[in-house]
Amino acid sequence: MNEWIVFISNNLEITYIIILSIFVGVEVIKNIPAVLHTPLMSGANALSGVVVVGAIMVMLNSDPQNYFALTLGFIAVVLGILNVVGGFAVTGRMLKMFKKKS
């Protein structure tokens, strides 16, 4: 238990950031019209591909002889970037269809 209290006091900033980000996320998303729910969701889904940054960090930090870390890192980068590129591309494709007639 003690270690966790030490961790939190050492990482107060992170705790602040987490809580404030939750509020930002909620405020930004609420009141979005239902017409945009699908693009929003697929856009948010693309954003969650931000894990690819971590996957790249894992690969950069790996020993070139550590095949275990490199293999898993490689797969993680492929999957993460797939989520990012596919997610943003398909969101863009959907949004292109939303038109208002003049």
Added chain:
Amino acid sequence: MSISLSLIYLVSIIAFIIGLKKLGHPATAKNGNIIAASGMGLAIAGTIFIHDLQVPRSIYILIGLAILIGSIIGGLMAIKVKMTKMPELVSLFNGFGGASAALIGLVEFSKDGGDKMITTTIVSGIIIGAITFSGSMIAWGKLNGSIKSVIKIPYYNTANNLFLVGIVAFAFFMVTAGANNEVLAFALLAAGLIYGILFVLPIGGADMPVVISLLNSLTGIAAAITGVLLSNMVMLIGGILVGSAGIILTIAMCKGMNRTLGAVIFGTFSATDSIAGTNKTLGTIKKTNPSDSAIMLNYATNVIIVPGYGLAVAQAQHIIHELEELLTKKGVDVKYAIHPVAGRMPGHMNVLLAESNVDYSLLLEMDDINAQFKNTDVVLVVGANDVVNPAAHNDPSSPIYGMPILEVENAKHIIVNKRTMNAGYAGIENELFYNDKTVMLFGDAKAALTSLVSELKNM
């Protein structure tokens, strides 16, 4: 971490927030997507090129190769997918994000020195990533029809919840015991994967919008946890943004289906418990044909179209737009009423209609249009069932009692297009079909609408 990389991450985070904000308004959504994508590109490029590490060239080549492969596959999938298949694709991508987080957790576990807090983030990253991955894969399979089973075993939910408690207890043991055996990490991964399967497998088709939002939110949380682990702000904040956005959409979907979030996560979240209300005498139905329906529509002053998933299955979104244009040309006031859970993911119906060039200002949400039904001459229901079932209002024994519905029964005339008299996903009878004001136009949505359009053209 160098100051320049930190600044780059800050710019990316601002781009994420502005991008998400702009995604929320029809006029700015396209720009929002581009801004968010640029922020992501910046964060990825910064991570690769700005650091003090001595990285051998071979690793750079591997990273480049991975990015190339992922981009090509992702891009191709995004270009090729049909709009009716959008929910499957989002599930699939979502699962990949979760898998990526779980793999990072596995690698970090092998480097972990036994610090309890770090181990906590690692094990939670592995569990949540694994659940998201396998859950999304099952959702994908169910949505594209390759997995059909809806399990109905007594105490299934209880067993499932106990399993989840077991996983958490196991993870807690790993943290407190300072376990650093990699076999345990793989066991945890396997347990997470199994739970994800068990969680999504019993869920019926109509509940899919809730599940997809929830899984989407979980991937965000997995990304945020990985961000804490690697002390990486862009992952942390990006992940939390997605997590909270997903939770809000999930709650919106729950309201649309009359469920609570707790019920979604911990049980009573399966297809029908019982088939209620079938023995009531509901009267008789009245059949109609395309030419009579065309006459009704032609002489109406206002018409509301209620599209359901049946329309999407029949690929009838283009022909319905043709019908709408034709009626508008004849001076009929035509609108669409969209139920929040019409389709297989939140807002899916809107995308399908947008694909066929329907003006989005004609698509009205449930709360805005419900008051208008009583002044409407004709309502045309195409492939929708449970979302227009009056039992949600007046039959407390019905499983959908309390669910918000489109109150089409208030309109003067109702035309319902369905393939057969089979019940909807909830498996219950719909007394709307037996209403005196209702006529049934049986047939595949596309075929029925096509003959309606040709009848109208001849008038």
